[in-house]
Amino acid sequence: MSLHQRQQSPHQQQQPLVDPEPLSPRHGTGLQQRSISLFSPTGVIILLSLMVILGVLFPWMGMPAGLFSGNKDGSLSRWREYTLAEAAAFVGKNGTIIVCAVSQPYLPFLNNWLISIARRNHQEKVLVVAEDYATLYKVNEKWPGHAVLIPPAPEAQTAHKFGSQGFFNFTSRRPRHLLHILELGYNVMYNDVDMVWLADPFPYMEGNHDVYFTDDMAAVKPLNHSHALPPPGKKGRTYICSCMIFLRPTDGAKKVMKKWIEEMQLQPWSTTMKSNDQPAFNWALNKTYSEVDLYLLPQVAFPSGGLYFKNEKWVQETRGRHVIIHNNYISGFEKKIKRFRDFGLWLADDHIQESPLGRI
Known part of the structure; x- marks a missing residue:
């Protein structure tokens, strides 16, 4: 909506609907009209009436709740109603969506991952599944439409240690999100954000297989x-x-x-059985492989952290053939960042301007 007034013709200026200078006397001949002062009793009543009318109409017009309050969170609250179907349609215009799931403590990793994807020109396909409202608002404030929260959000908003119940609660939602996107008709690539793209992975998704995945072992194939x-x-x-x-x-x-979801329900987290989502995913693959077209991606392009960060000889021998590097086989927020820095893979320090989010 434009707030600029259109210039009036001389004829229109002779018969104004509103005085352009209500606090100045009108000059000219003919019937003199008295202006209503904004600060007169009548002016105050009109102003209050207008505010009441706007207060009633704005919610129905879809206006941001914080338009007049000056509260940024209020203007961002509309993202609470943003659905996965809407988000998928926004980012999946070419039929493929790149998904990650992030809580607020991992925003630095999100930025690092996004920089590497932007270098391959695939950033517009990215959909961030926010696991808390702070992440939902922050991402959509910086990069509107690229984050969605699928209720209910996990209660805790802290960085969960691998093997904890919080980590299980966080990762156990993953297959449901992916299944929903599949049911909407999109190809979907899921990445953890402790990854870095060194090349475009999509040429490796050859053929028309159902599921593509990587080996988590460190042994050289x-x-x-x-x-x-x-x-x-x-x-x-x-x-x-x-x-x-x-x-x-x-x-x-x-x-x-669906089998992955079922396996996680059969093996919930407990103090004696500290489950995570990966064993359940493997059971799902093992129990459906005869019915599903599965494809193991080449190890040289998608090595585990146990191979890439711990076998320097192999890395040198295969240099130039690596596509996505996963910073696993190590626990701890700061330890992961340090290892990325040691290997020249922490891009968020010196290349932050390349992230769609900028500095967060």
Whole structure:
């Protein structure tokens, strides 16, 4: 809505609807009209009436709640009603969405991850699933439309240690989010934000498989290794990483997500069984592999942190072939940042202007 007044023609100026200078006397011939002072009793009554009318009409007109209050949080509160379907339509215009799930303590990692994605020109596909309202508001304040909160939000807004109940509560929502996006008809790539893109991963999503994933093991595989689901390990299941997944909106991919949800319900977190989402994901793959088209991504392009950060010889031998680096096999917020810095992968210090969020 423009607040600028349109210039009036000389004819219009002779018959004004509103005096352009209500506190100045009108000059000219003809009938003299008396102006109503803003500070007169009549003016005050009119002003109060107008405020009441606007107060009634604005909510129905979809005006921001904080328009006159000056409260930034009020103007951002509209994002509470922003749905996953709306967000997916906004970021998934080419049919593919890149998803992460973030709580407020991990905003620095989000920025670092986003810089690496922006360098591959895929940032407009990114949808941040905010796990608290502070993250929802912050991201949408800086980058409108790219964050959504799917109720209910977890109560705690702290950085959860791996293996804690808070960590389980946080990660257990993941397959539901992914399933919903698949049911909306989009391809979806999920990343944890302790990752950095060194190249474009999408050329590696070759073929039309249902589910693409990476091995979480540190043992070196042959460069021409099989893309089939690896054999189970000592615990009777595979060791596939649940932190980098690409899914097509097929019945097979939906079946895996539903099985993942089911497995997490069967193995909830307890003080004696400190579950996380990854074993359940592996059980889901192991129990559906005969019905679903699965694809193991090449290790050289998607190495685990246990390989990339701990096998310097392998890194040198395969340099130039790495695509997404995952900073796992280490726990602790500060430890992860330090390791990224040590390997030249913490971009948020010197390249913050490349993030769609800027400095947060």
